[in-house]
Amino acid sequence: MEQSSDALTFFALLLPFAAAAVAPLATRLMGHRAAWLLALAPALIFLHFTTFLDEVSSGATITAGYAWIPALGVDFAWLIDGLSLTFALLITGIGALIVLYSGGYLKGHEHQGRFFSFILLFMGAMLGLVVSDNFLMLFVFWELTSITSFLLIGFDHRREASRRAAIQALAVTGLGGLSLLAGLLVVAGVTGEMSLSGLLGSGGAMRDSALYATALVLLLGGAFTKSAQFPFHFWLPNAMEAPTPVSAYLHSATMVKAGVYLVMRLNPAMGDTVMWATILPLFGGATLLVGGVLAVRQTDLKLMLAYTTVASLGLLVMLTGLGSEHAVAAAALYLVAHSMFKGALFMVAGVIDHEAGTRDVTKVGGLRRLMPVTASAAMLAAISMGGLPPMFGFLAKEEIYYATAGATPWLILVTLAALAGNALMFAVGFAVAIKPFFGVERETPKHAHEGPVLLWLGPLALAVAGVATALFSNVVHVLVSSPMATAIGGIPAEITISVVPHIGVPLALSLLTIVAGVAIYRSIDRLREMIAGMLAAIGWGPDRGFDQAIRGLIRASAAITSAIHHGRMDVYMGVTFTATAVALFAPMIVYGELPAWPAFPDLPFYEWTIIIIALIGLAAIVIAKDRLTAIVSLGIQGFAVAVIFMLLGAPDLSFTQFMVETLSVVILALVMTRLRLDPTDHRPLGEKLLDMAIAGTCGLGFTLMLLRVTQGTFDRTLSDFFEQWSYTIAHGRNIVNVILVDFRGVDTLGEIAVVMIAGLAILALIRIRPRAVPEPKPGPEL
Amino acid sequence: MRTVIFGSIAPYLTSLMVLFSVFVLLRGHNEPGGGFIGGLIAASAFAIYGIACGVSPVRRALRFHPMAISGAGLLTSALSGLVSLGYATPFLTGLWAPEGFMGIEFAFSSVLFFDIGVYLVVVGSITSIALALEERESD
Amino acid sequence: METALSVTVGCFFAISVYLLLSKHVIRIMLGVGVLGNAVNLLIFTNGRLLREVPPIIAPGMSTPAMEIANPLPQALVLTAIVISFSLFAFMLVLAFRAYQSLGTDDTDGMRVAEPADEKLPPLGY
Incomplete structure (x- = not known):
């Protein structure tokens, strides 16, 4: 039973990727109706994860998985507790609705299949992210969500604004991902654990470490960029360039909560320190206020919602940072509530855009009669966002005020921030839900009417869920909220709050929020x-x-x-050979391996003669006044080398060298005589001296190295091997030839291939007709 | 360079050099010599012929395009290595026919064919380079 | 002998580097030609030297009867000679074609790939 459940979970995690693979084909065959088929995938996964509800609500944590790269300690392992289960249910549940909604929203779009594919890919990545147990698996899925988000934001890649937003989102969240990786590695180094479950079980090891601050800053770098915390919030509103289903799904309900997820996940192991309780509320509170204020400034429905999303994320981070029992409960409730109402409102904004042709809040009005279903979904969601009963958002907001109500200066500050943020969100939420639907009917670019079922099903379902979860809050608390709060807090928690208001400070704060919200709205x-x-x-x-x-x-x-890359060949060469000289001398000097002063060589006169001829040839190349002399001099030094080979017992080399030098001289003569060139050197004297110094140093370096090497001992193992076996097993008396064609045959095969390729390349070079130098294209104006 | 004397002697010189190159190739396993050297000698022979009599006679005499010869050589070498597959030994393992193949004292082996392949590659490629450059000279 | 050849090899390298540092393609080609010989001699000398005894097993023996020249560097150098010749020929033709196309053999004039006044890449998205 356990085994089959693990296998099912494994397939559930892979299913979105499989669905993404078939999505383009399904869309080609079925058009936008493929949405119904594709939505089955998230729906099935949703059902699979509901089977865990029972077990998890009784306090169990499910960890399982398979070895992936055992050598590196990377496992495909998952961790399912209250936190990840809630996320998984939100991702798949909202995901199914989003797939349906995309079916209606992008109906007839030429790349609808691609869109389905991307969004399912994202779903797989996000699901993997929240259930990952292993650090590296977490990181891989984290980056995968960044990449799929990039693809989705840039979906309409013909517009520059989309491309910019996509690159911006990728740059910000991708860099954050690297910071996260570094943080995870620090944590792994300190605790020796490569998995979240291991980290959570390690107690306070991380908190007491000297590297705590480093790890925390790095991890928060990942979380804050992903969850658009101030000052990294700017990418999220720009990401609204994406089609609305993406905004509803990635940029409100799921992906941007990955950072919040990470913070919540780490809370038991790394929270409850002064640093944690200062940084998180500070950044969260700043984000809340900045997001709220900027939301008021917008007229575009999606941008208004985007900035309130920024504010909500700030609120969540702030609550997690507070870390008290109520704060954790409030964070859990608000996260679930936010996913539902914000997802619904985004989809409503998309429906208005789709049906009315504009989403500027000042240009629409009175759509209530034309789009009654959408209007009611919008109203329900806005009530939840405003924190009014009988919605789930109300529970969340009450719990927030329970958490912040306190008499210390810090808590009063936090309460004020929460109050201001909530009031701003209240006003913006109702502005989105009321302004387009009530008031005078306006002329819109398109004649507005109710959208098809695919379009209104998603928002309506989420809005209704907001009511249902509040009304049956006791069940929801037992199954979802309490296990989630337990996972965040690390200690068993029980949430009991219901829609029946209690007289007290929180209720007073709620009323104050409403008053302030109405005032802002007006x-x-x-x-x-x-x-x-x-x-x-x-x-x-x-x-x-x-x-x-x-x-x-x-x-x-x-x-x-x-x-x-300045394009000056002589400088490239100068740098290369200076580096060569350094590489020759540095090791000899550093390791004290300079050669001993050699005895003056005692050579027969003919060897001296040959060496001197070679040197004369060399000198003649440099000082030659015309090219023919230079070519002949090149031949002289080449033949001298051939003679040296001959004298030193290498007849094969000698023959080869003779032939090659002959051919070299011939082809050099053939080519050079066709060029009207002046071979003399025009370099200024200073440059010549510098080049001579570099060349001389290189030459000296090679001499010293060679002296040192020949003064050392010599390992003849290989040579002895060849000498011993050349005739016995390879039946050849010419050892050089046997090495070439038998012992090292594969090398030779490669070498003759090189020779042949060089031949082909030369043939090709000669065959192409010379053309005039192309004028460099003028660069784009700046 | 196209003098009468050089032009008349070149064909004979070339044939002698090619003959010599084959000799060098075949003795290579036991005496100084082998595919590389033999190939270079033959290539120089063709280059001399080209300089003396022009490129077209050389191309006619060769019958095949030099690069085709080179390709055939590479194929020969590779195939001689593949023979060892039939004996379940690693690629390019040397294999010898029993002594006195067909009644003649002659070392008949896969290694010989490998060396012939080397010879052909060197002849083909370098002749091709030399002829191509000479052709530019004459046009 | 090793000492004498070591100094010779140093001279070969010095001359070839000096030629390579020049701005004229012809001189660079000559430098490439010398560099090939320099490297071959370097490898050859590294394998120790022995006069006039080629690495050939005398008829009737199955292993060399006396000390012979080291066959390993010879095998390495043999292929290196042929390959460096192919490379030399290729570079020669390349330089020749470059001269035909660009009308100069001065490397400062050969800047089609990396022009001196290269503009900034586009700054948009």
């Missing part, structure tokens, strides 16, 4: 202008900073490239 147009004016006064933001960074990067790369 004056939203004036506030918008005010904030726009303020932003214009500041004039710079991280978004523009990103452009400047990219431009600086390109300029710096171009500068470095032109500094290194």
Whole structure:
């Protein structure tokens, strides 16, 4: 039973990838109706994960998996507890609705199949991310979500804004991913654990480590970029260039919560320190306020929602950082509530865009009668977002105020931030849900009417889920919220909050939020202008900073490239040979291996003669006044080398060298006589001296190295082997030839292949007709 | 370079050199010589012929394009290595026919064919280079 | 003998490097030609030297009767000679074609791939 369940989980994790593979084909065959088929995949996985609810709610943690790369300690292992199970259910449940919604939203799009494929790929990556136990598996899936997000944001790749947003998202989250990897490796180095379950079981080992701060900053670098925390928030609103299903799914319900997931996951092992409890609420609170304020400034429905998403993510991080029992419970509840209402609202924005042709909140109005189903979904979701009963969002908000209500200055600050953020989100949420549907009917680019079932099913289902989960909150708490809070907090937790309000500070804060929210809503147009004016006064933001960074990067790369690849051959050569000289001398000097001063060689006169002829040939090449002399001199030194081979017992080499030198001289003469060239040297004297110094040093280096080598002992093992066996087993008396054709036959085969390739290349070079130098194309204007 | 004397002597010189190159190739296993040297000698022979009498007579005399000869050589070498597959030995293991093959005292072996392949590659490639350059000279 | 050849090899390297450092393609080609010989001699000398005894097993013996020249560097150098010749021929033809196309043998003039006034790459997305 256990075995088959593990195998099923394994297949469940692979199923999205399989579905992604068949999606293009299915779409070609069935058109947009393929959505119904493809949505089966997430639905099935959703059902599979519901089977764990029972076990997990009773406090169990399921870890299982298979060895993947055992040598590196990488396993395909998963960890299912309250936290990952909740995420898995959200990912697959909302995922199924999103697939259906995409079917309607991109109906008739020429690349709809590709879109399905990408979104299913993302689903697989995200699912893998939240259930990963192994660090490296977590990292791989983390980066995979960044990459699929890149593909989805850049889906409409013909527009520059899409491309920019895609690159920006990839750069920010990808760099964050590297930071995460570094952090995980630090953690692994300190605790010796390569898995989350191991880390969670290691107690306070990480907290007490001297490397705690390093690891924390690196890990938070990953989490904050992924979850768009200030000041890395800028990529998320830009990611709204993606088609709306992507915004609803990746950029509100799931992917951006990966950072929050990581923070929650690490809380038991790394939380509850001063650093943790300072950094997280600080950044979370800043993000909450910045996101809320910037949301008010927007008129585009999707951008308004995007900035409130930034604010919500800030709120979640802040709550996790507080770490108290109520804060953890509030984070768990708010995360679930947010996924439902924000997903629904995004899809509503998409429906308005799709049916009315615009999503500018100032240009639509009175759509209520034309799109009743969408309007009711929007209202339900907005009520949940505003934190009004009887919605799940209300429970979450009440719990938030339970968590922040306190008398210390720190908590009062946090409460104020939460209050302001919630009020702003309240106002924006209702602005999205009310402005387009109520008021006077406006003329829109398209004649608006209710969309097909595929379009309104998703938002409606999520909005209704928001009510149902609140009404049956006792069941939800037992199955989902409490196990999740337990996993985040690391200690058993029980959430009991229900829709029935309790008199107390939280309720008062709730009422205050509503009052403030209504006030903001009523004056939203004036506030918008005010904030726009303020932003214009500041004039710079991280978004523009990103452009400047990219431009600086390109300029710096171009500068470095032109500094290194300056195109001057003589300098390349000079650098190469200077490095050669250093490589020759440095080891000899460092290791004290300079050769002993050799005795003056005692050679027969004919050997002296040959060596002197070779040197004269060499000198003549350099000082030759015309090219024929130079060529003949080259031949002289070559023949001298051939004679040296002959004198030293290498007749084969000698013959070969003779033939090759002859041929070299012939082809040199053939080519050179066709060039009207002046072979004399025109270098200025200083340059000549420098070149001579480099050349002389290289030559001296080779001499010294060779002297040292020949003064050392010589290992004749290989030579002895060849001498002993050449005739006995290879039946050949010419050992050189036997080595070439028998012992080292494969080498020779490769070498004759090289000779042949050189022949072919020369033939090709000679056959192509010379053409005029192409004018360099003018570079693009800057 | 196209003098009468050189032009008349070149064909004979070339045939002698090619004959010599084959001799060098075949004795290579036991005496100085072998495929590389033999090939270079033959290639020089053709280069001399080309310089003396022009390129077209050489091409006619060769019958095949030099690069085709080179390709045939590479194929011969590779195939001689593949023979060892039939004896379940590693690629390019040397194999010898029993002494006195067909009643003649002659070392008939896969290694010989390998060396012939080397010879052909060197002859083909280098002749091709030399002829190509000479052709440019004459046009 | 090793000492004498070591110095000779050093001279070969020095001359070839000096030629390679020049700006004229012809001189660079000559440098390549000398460099091949320099490297071959270097390998050959590294294998120790022995006069006038080729690595050939005398008829009637199955192993060399006396000390013979080291066959291993000879085998290495033999193929190196042929390959360096092929490379030399290829570079020669390449230089020749470059001269025909560009009308110069000065490497400063051969800057089609890396022009002196290269513009910035596009800064858009």
